[in-house]
Amino acid sequence: MSVKDLLFSVLQTQQDPAFILGIEDGLNLSSAKVVWDNAALSKLLSNAYGTKKTQSPLCFLNADAADLVQNGLVEKQAGPIRLKNALSMQDTAQNALWYDLEVTYLPPESGEDTHVYGRFVDVTEREQLRACAQATQAEAETAKARFHHAVSSIPEGFAMYDRDDILVAFNAKYADLYKHSAPAIKVGATFEAIMRYGLEHGQYPEAEGQEEAWLAERLDRENRKRAPVERALPDGKFLRIQEVENEHGDLVGLRSDVTQYYEQQQELEQKAADLAKANEEAEAASLSKDRFFARMSHELRTPMNGILGLTEVLEHTALNPQQRSYLKTISGSATSLLSIINDILDYSKATEGKFTFANERFSLKDTIYEAAGLIQPLAHDKNLDFWIEYPHTVPTHFFGDSARVRQVLLNHLGNALKFTENGHLGLRATYQTIDGEAQLSLSIVDTGRGIPDDQMGTLFAAYEQTHQDTEAAVEGTGLGLAISKALVEQMGGAIDVASTLGEGSCFTVSLALPACPVSRQKAQNRQPPTRQREVAIVGPVTESTKVLTRSLETLNCRVVAFEDAERLLLETDQFQAVIWDGDHVDCFGPSAKQVLDRAAGPCAHALMVSTPLRYASAETDAADYSATWLKPVRSEEIEQLLFPERPSDFGLNRDNACAASAKPCQSSSGNGRVLVVDDNKTNRLVAGKLLETVGVMVDFASNGLEALDVYKALRPTTIFMDVAMPVMDGVDATAHIRKLETDLGLAPCKIFALTANTHKSQVDLCLSAGVDGVIGKPVKRNDLIEAINFPSPRTFSDLGREVPGTFGVSGLQDTKHLPIHERC
Numbered sequence: 001m002s003v004k005d006l007l008f009s010v011l012q013t014q015q016d017p018a019f020i021l022g023i024e025d026g027l028n029l030s031s032a033k034v035v036w037d038n039a040a041l042s043k044l045l046s047n048a049y050g051t052k053k054t055q056s057p058l059c060f061l062n063a064d065a066a067d068l069v070q071n072g073l074v075e076k077q078a079g080p081i082r083l084k085n086a087l088s089m090q091d092t093a094q095n096a097l098w099y100d101l102e103v104t105y106l107p108p109e110s111g112e113d114t115h116v117y118g119r120f121v122d123v124t125e126r127e128q129l130r131a132c133a134q135a136t137q138a139e140a141e142t143a144k145a146r147f148h149h150a151v152s153s154i155p156e157g158f159a160m161y162d163r164d165d166i167l168v169a170f171n172a173k174y175a176d177l178y179k180h181s182a183p184a185i186k187v188g189a190t191f192e193a194i195m196r197y198g199l200e201h202g203q204y205p206e207a208e209g210q211e212e213a214w215l216a217e218r219l220d221r222e223n224r225k226r227a228p229v230e231r232a233l234p235d236g237k238f239l240r241i242q243e244v245e246n247e248h249g250d251l252v253g254l255r256s257d258v259t260q261y262y263e264q265q266q267e268l269e270q271k272a273a274d275l276a277k278a279n280e281e282a283e284a285a286s287l288s289k290d291r292f293f294a295r296m297s298h299e300l301r302t303p304m305n306g307i308l309g310l311t312e313v314l315e316h317t318a319l320n321p322q323q324r325s326y327l328k329t330i331s332g333s334a335t336s337l338l339s340i341i342n343d344i345l346d347y348s349k350a351t352e353g354k355f356t357f358a359n360e361r362f363s364l365k366d367t368i369y370e371a372a373g374l375i376q377p378l379a380h381d382k383n384l385d386f387w388i389e390y391p392h393t394v395p396t397h398f399f400g401d402s403a404r405v406r407q408v409l410l411n412h413l414g415n416a417l418k419f420t421e422n423g424h425l426g427l428r429a430t431y432q433t434i435d436g437e438a439q440l441s442l443s444i445v446d447t448g449r450g451i452p453d454d455q456m457g458t459l460f461a462a463y464e465q466t467h468q469d470t471e472a473a474v475e476g477t478g479l480g481l482a483i484s485k486a487l488v489e490q491m492g493g494a495i496d497v498a499s500t501l502g503e504g505s506c507f508t509v510s511l512a513l514p515a516c517p518v519s520r521q522k523a524q525n526r527q528p529p530t531r532q533r534e535v536a537i538v539g540p541v542t543e544s545t546k547v548l549t550r551s552l553e554t555l556n557c558r559v560v561a562f563e564d565a566e567r568l569l570l571e572t573d574q575f576q577a578v579i580w581d582g583d584h585v586d587c588f589g590p591s592a593k594q595v596l597d598r599a600a601g602p603c604a605h606a607l608m609v610s611t612p613l614r615y616a617s618a619e620t621d622a623a624d625y626s627a628t629w630l631k632p633v634r635s636e637e638i639e640q641l642l643f644p645e646r647p648s649d650f651g652l653n654r655d656n657a658c659a660a661s662a663k664p665c666q667s668s669s670g671n672g673r674v675l676v677v678d679d680n681k682t683n684r685l686v687a688g689k690l691l692e693t694v695g696v697m698v699d700f701a702s703n704g705l706e707a708l709d710v711y712k713a714l715r716p717t718t719i720f721m722d723v724a725m726p727v728m729d730g731v732d733a734t735a736h737i738r739k740l741e742t743d744l745g746l747a748p749c750k751i752f753a754l755t756a757n758t759h760k761s762q763v764d765l766c767l768s769a770g771v772d773g774v775i776g777k778p779v780k781r782n783d784l785i786e787a788i789n790f791p792s793p794r795t796f797s798d799l800g801r802e803v804p805g806t807f808g809v810s811g812l813q814d815t816k817h818l819p820i821h822e823r824c
Contacts, residue, residue, distance in 0.1 A: 539581025
């Protein structure tokens, strides 16, 4: 075997694609012919072995690579010429394959042709690793760029020091915050070097005089990793510094500018100090205001006590109907004035939403007519027809605060009166059970100007009035409806409004007041009379006469209306009663005289007028009438006129009859001695007159010190003790009396405080001194009688009863001390 054959045999074992080219003289690659290749080359270049067997594999090279090989051969390089990535192609799976090319010059032997040995080396894995490395580097560059962008975007100062405290990253905000240290803040600088530079250039004024100790504390990494600290900068700014250590030992820190927070904190502290001062001033002003209102309460209610007290004394004397009417007007006006005084004194509470409500049994019907008595003269002056419809099916007595209910009614009736120039206004009460719940409604109706739709939303707003843009706007504060709404809602009720512009309005006040059980039962069981009555009404058809007719029909009456007395004279039927509208008919003219003189049978005549002045000048003629009624007329007055035999809690002449035959009432506890203590002479006179009919001996004292002397000498069983008095007030006097009883082992007497100031603080003060109850001024006769009849304190433990009610004008504020039983 020749050397050539041996060489070819060896080359056949080559795993890489390999070949041998034969080159003619001149080493021109373009003339190269393949003289040998192996199977690997044929596999790599599938068409080279066969159709391209005589072609050089170098034909696959690009021009630059071919030139490089050509030049190497010309220079007859001893070593192989290596071309990186000389060949690229794809396998059957479309994966990229990369090959380097090694070309070696073979010197000729004994005149043979020149040969070139070539081999393709598979470097696909190398290229894949290189591509992966490039991708990884690109990702690293992207991550680095994103990191720097993120750091730059942090609004706070950011810095990161490695485990050797060398600065490895920071943002511009960090350098900006430390302006005096900025030149030293560079990547690669140590934390200590930056700190020392800052100390030398005034970056840390707080370290002055203790630089080394301060620096040692700052260089302590463990100390820096603790809770955030706040430090001041030379320019007046404040920084919050917080540093944490990551898993690699790097210390990552944030510097936050909290200057604005500090300024706000200082502003808040200043405001808090100002607020505390203002609060102290407000409390002082409030205390002063409370003292003022307490004083005003005493000064205003004291004369009112005299007026109402003496009025009540007069009520128990013999009076003619006109005098009694005047007295009722005085009493009603005084009561209204007292209510106004109470409203004024409570105004500060009203504005603060601190309304207080009593829970007493009261006559709703009386409350309505008392309010109507104040409105009626004003309605009469405007020639308005004023009516009240209170059906027999509505209970008369409820539990609640009569003063607040009266205030709401007066607000709404007064409002209706202001905005009504023609027609009528009135109040209708209804009581019905819906889904097992009893509902009381009071509707105030008027024929006024009505309310525009666009003003309904602000109707109950404070200081607002409707029709502000009209010339007919009325005076007023605009608080009435707002206060009424607050009162009604706090009493668990609501107010609904229906209005038609130019026709009038209807305000319906729904109140969640429980009815007195006995009163409710009476209303449910009330039956009309079995015997029918014939009743004539003389006067024009008005809303009042319509209401009157409905009331009469519920009493089993047949009602016939006549416009005037002449029409009645033509009537042949006999009537049991004739009701005359004195405001619209001449009730003292000849025709009326003929009707009154016609005695074909028993007939009662009633005269209805809006004010006593309507018939005061014709008092003699008015005596021909069986009764004189003030409008709006109560149903009890009508019933007593028509059915005197029916039992009734109301009578026109009852008070006079009682006064004529009045005898001293006997106390259930037996005759006793009563001590009245008051520095006001009028109040002592009122109390003495009211107690004259009780059958007790009354003694007086003008202050607490005198009361102690009288108590020691006479030992009264009941004491009515005024609170505000000179020398010694009622609270101290009560405390002294209670101490005497304890020290001497005396049986306790009953002590009741009399005060115009019924605020809870005052009541609590009285109760703590030892009184048995608190009676608000003005004092009523019944208050005194109930107090005298009240069981002795010695029997309190035997009562074993809950306290169901309250006592007095303002009520016993703490009813644990005085169980007064409600009666319907």
